[in-house]
Amino acid sequence: MEVSHPRVSKPKRHGSGEQWRAALFLSPSWLLLLLFFFVPTILTFYFAFTNMALTGATAAKTEFIGFENFKYMFQDANFRTSVWNTLIFLIFSAVIGQQVMGFIIAVMMNGRKQWFRSVIGSIVIAGWVAPEVVCAFVWFAFLNDTGTVNTVIESLGMKPIAWLYTFPMVSVIIANIWHGTAFSMMVFQAALGDVPKEVEESAMIDGASAWQRMIRITLPMIMGSVTTNMVLVTLQTLGSFTLIYALTGGGPGMATETLPIYMYHQAFVNYQLGYGTAISLMLLVIGIVASLLYMRMLKVKL
Amino acid sequence: MAKGKRKWIAGLLVSLTVLTAACSNNSAGTSASGGDSSNKVVKVAYGKWNETDNWGKWLTSVKTEFEKAHPGVTVELQPIQGAQYATKIPLLMSDPSTAPEVLAEDSFMINADSEAGYLEPLKVDSWSDWSNFNEAIKAAAKGKDDKTYGIPFSTDVRGLYYNKELFKKAGLPVPWQPKNWQDILTASQTIHEKLPDIIPFWMNSGKAGQEATTMQTFEMLLYGTENPLYENGKWITQSPGILSSLNFINNIYSNGFGPPLSQVLTAQAGQVLETDLMPNQKVAIALNGNWLTGTWASSGSKPWPEALDVYDFVKMPTENGQAPGFTSMSGGWTLAVGAKSVEKELGWEFIQLAVNEKHNKEFAMLDGALTPRLDVAKDKEYSEQPGTLYAKAADFITYTHVRPSTADYPVVSTAIQEMVEKVVTKGASPQDAMTQYAQSVQRSVGADKTETK
Numbered sequence: 001m002e003v004s005h006p007r008v009s010k011p012k013r014h015g016s017g018e019q020w021r022a023a024l025f026l027s028p029s030w031l032l033l034l035l036f037f038f039v040p041t042i043l044t045f046y047f048a049f050t051n052m053a054l055t056g057a058t059a060a061k062t063e064f065i066g067f068e069n070f071k072y073m074f075q076d077a078n079f080r081t082s083v084w085n086t087l088i089f090l091i092f093s094a095v096i097g098q099q100v101m102g103f104i105i106a107v108m109m110n111g112r113k114q115w116f117r118s119v120i121g122s123i124v125i126a127g128w129v130a131p132e133v134v135c136a137f138v139w140f141a142f143l144n145d146t147g148t149v150n151t152v153i154e155s156l157g158m159k160p161i162a163w164l165y166t167f168p169m170v171s172v173i174i175a176n177i178w179h180g181t182a183f184s185m186m187v188f189q190a191a192l193g194d195v196p197k198e199v200e201e202s203a204m205i206d207g208a209s210a211w212q213r214m215i216r217i218t219l220p221m222i223m224g225s226v227t228t229n230m231v232l233v234t235l236q237t238l239g240s241f242t243l244i245y246a247l248t249g250g251g252p253g254m255a256t257e258t259l260p261i262y263m264y265h266q267a268f269v270n271y272q273l274g275y276g277t278a279i280s281l282m283l284l285v286i287g288i289v290a291s292l293l294y295m296r297m298l299k300v301k302l
Numbered sequence: 303m304a305k306g307k308r309k310w311i312a313g314l315l316v317s318l319t320v321l322t323a324a325c326s327n328n329s330a331g332t333s334a335s336g337g338d339s340s341n342k343v344v345k346v347a348y349g350k351w352n353e354t355d356n357w358g359k360w361l362t363s364v365k366t367e368f369e370k371a372h373p374g375v376t377v378e379l380q381p382i383q384g385a386q387y388a389t390k391i392p393l394l395m396s397d398p399s400t401a402p403e404v405l406a407e408d409s410f411m412i413n414a415d416s417e418a419g420y421l422e423p424l425k426v427d428s429w430s431d432w433s434n435f436n437e438a439i440k441a442a443a444k445g446k447d448d449k450t451y452g453i454p455f456s457t458d459v460r461g462l463y464y465n466k467e468l469f470k471k472a473g474l475p476v477p478w479q480p481k482n483w484q485d486i487l488t489a490s491q492t493i494h495e496k497l498p499d500i501i502p503f504w505m506n507s508g509k510a511g512q513e514a515t516t517m518q519t520f521e522m523l524l525y526g527t528e529n530p531l532y533e534n535g536k537w538i539t540q541s542p543g544i545l546s547s548l549n550f551i552n553n554i555y556s557n558g559f560g561p562p563l564s565q566v567l568t569a570q571a572g573q574v575l576e577t578d579l580m581p582n583q584k585v586a587i588a589l590n591g592n593w594l595t596g597t598w599a600s601s602g603s604k605p606w607p608e609a610l611d612v613y614d615f616v617k618m619p620t621e622n623g624q625a626p627g628f629t630s631m632s633g634g635w636t637l638a639v640g641a642k643s644v645e646k647e648l649g650w651e652f653i654q655l656a657v658n659e660k661h662n663k664e665f666a667m668l669d670g671a672l673t674p675r676l677d678v679a680k681d682k683e684y685s686e687q688p689g690t691l692y693a694k695a696a697d698f699i700t701y702t703h704v705r706p707s708t709a710d711y712p713v714v715s716t717a718i719q720e721m722v723e724k725v726v727t728k729g730a731s732p733q734d735a736m737t738q739y740a741q742s743v744q745r746s747v748g749a750d751k752t753e754t755k
Contacts, residue, residue, distance in 0.1 A: 053418075054392045054393070054396065054418075055392045055411070055414040055415050055417075055418045055420065055709075055712065056414040056417055056418055056709040056710065056712075056713070057417040057418070057709055059392075059396070059417075059418035059419070059420075060417065060418050060419040072745050075741070076741075076742075076745075077738050077741070078720075078738070078742075144564070145562070145564050145565070162562055162563065162564035164564060165562070165563045165564040165567070249509075249510060249568075249569075251508065251509065251510070251567055251723065251727070252508070252563055252567050252723070252726075252727040252729075253723050253724050253726070253727035253728075253729030254724070254729055255727070255729070265509075268389045268393075269388070269389060269509075269716055270713060270716045270717075270746075271392065271414075271712065271713060272713070272746070
């Protein structure tokens with residue numbers, strides 16, 4: 001039996017054996033990643049340049065068509081509408097709605113009594129823990145023709161409103177704010193908790209108003225969290241499918257057709273898989289551009 | 303050294319085992335159905351359109367008989383919720399591990415799916431029963447290569463249901479047979495003014511209605527104009543006929559003759575009409591198909607014995623009453639064999655049993671469908687079944703059209719649904735909706751296969 005050497009001399013020199021060992025350990029997960037992540041991702045890139053379809057002659061014989069899908073995309077009025085819808089949905093439900101609501105709730109709760117925090121916290125978090133499709137159901141029950149809102153309206157002697165058809169975008173935006181605000185709230189709660197009390201207190205002694213303290217001191221100190229939150233919320237909302245699909249199906253007409261829904265409709269209802277994947281690539285590009293833009297705007301380095 | 307090394311080898315082995323287990327699990331699933339002869343599975347995929355599930359009832363009865371005749375064979379019925387049928391079926395068929403042996407295939411999909419290599423040509427030449435089927439309906443089940451890919455089990459006609467009692471109340475003539483589109487609009491106008499709580503005119507109008515919006519609404523209008531949908535190998539994507547069809551739709555909705563959008567644009571619209579709005583007499587005129595009587599039959603989801611005392615079923619007129627005066631559309635469903643499935647021979651045998659005289663009659667009477675079989679059509683029990691429209695349907699069939707049987711049809715059909723919904727929701731004017739439709743069709747089928755009139 002060998003006697004193990006004291007571990008004094010080892011740490012400095014990373015022997016190649018140890019690296020190999022690490023690589024070997026990681027190899028199964030790499031293999032899985034390769035199989036289930038990289039290959040499909042690369043295939044997606046490839047499919048976006050083909051006329052792949054789910055039925056018809058092209059389903060049996062898929063061809064490489066270069067940039068045709070992308071060329072068409074920019075002439076496609078429906079594509080433009082869904083980009084516009086995506087931006088409206090993103091800005092109002094995530095960037096403004098969830099962030100501002102989350103921030104306000106976090107500030108409101110900051111420094112309050114424990115019972116107050118738990119009551120408000122659990123109400124907000126209820127929206128977050130509910131799966132998207134449950135969320136959609138809740139809002140459907142609330143807004144549909146014979147839903148809660150209309151029952152109340154009718155009992156007051158007024159005419160019911162078909163919310164999901166008269167105000168479809170507003171409806172899905174409100175539903176998404178309700179669903180996602182908890183995440184921003186938790187991020188901001190943690191950030192606010194890290195702001196040292198002394199700084200704010202000394203500013204208070206110097207005569208700074210609550211508003212000035214918020215703008216000049218608290219906000220700059222949590223800027224990192226704001227950016228991170230903005231990126232995360234944006235990416236999550238960009239990909240949001242279930243909530244809108246279950247509530248309005250992208251309709252009426254094109255009113256709530258965001259990019260993920262348009263992609264689904266093209267790929268699986270219109271059977272144009274190639275075009276669908278091309279749209280998903282655009283979605284990816286928009287996500288990357290948005291994230292970079294935030295970091296630029298808010299001057300945060302990764 | 304051994305201890306540390308042994309640990310990581312063990313770790314590696316564990317992860318590899320997990321990995322191989324994950325992979326082999328998958329392959330086990332696919333090979334199970336291809337195993338020894340005593341353990342064969344025939345998967346039958348069909349649409350479950352509502353809770354009554356008439357198709358399921360019919361196929362269950364076929365399954366029982368088939369399993370008795372083929373010991374060791376299991377028939378596995380795979381109901382697919384109606385609204386998802388068009389999406390799920392090509393996905394199932396495209397993969398050998400899920401391809402069903404037998405599937406219900408809408409005749410309009412036959413060309414697209416046979417060209418995609420999803421359907422197996424059927425050996426109808428050596429099948430004696432084939433001579434009992436209506437020739438015109440047989441033609442709709444053929445692919446571009448002239449081979450037969452589906453055996454029809456139903457067909458249908460479309461027209462206008464109008465409510466005699468509401469018409470009388472509004473002072474409109476009964477019986478009523480509109481001679482042109484203006485007659486329909488005029489009657490709707492009268493209903494709208496005299497009976498404000500009633501929906502004057504109902505037609506499927508949204509993307510969620512899928513093929514019903516294309517066929518029951520748009521094509522019922524377009525085929526009553528001077529311009530066809532498809533001619534000499536080209537899709538007519540812009541024409542006065544398309545425009546007047548869209549204008550008719552626009553007239554209905556912008557004058558408040560149509561149902562609320564929140565009702566008509568959902569996937570449940572058809573069901574709401576059949577089981578709620580019509581039985582409760584909330585609709586004066588509805589553009590729909592003969593099968594509604596199946597819903598109102600004693601075996602249907604909304605038994606309503608007086609249905610045909612209240613609603614009459616009349617022919618849809620052409621735009622200006624031009625010859626031949628009326629129009630209708632016919633389609634139908636077939637049973638097909640999945641080309642990538644395992645037990646194709648057994649699948650074909652299952653189909654032969656499911657569409658034989660006995661089972662087809664059973665199905666037609668259960669579902670209120672028109673039979674494609676000549677012998678069943680002559681059967682008194684079927685043709686004289688009370689509460690059905692079989693006698694009328696014969697008259698409608700003289701004016702009927704079938705959809706273009708090309709591989710592009712399904713894609714054009716979704717473009718049509720989009721166009722109609724845009725007009726209905728005021729997302730675009732009829733003219734703009736048509737322009738966008740033309741663009742979308744050109745893109746899908748190639749500009750050389752489209753034409754403007």
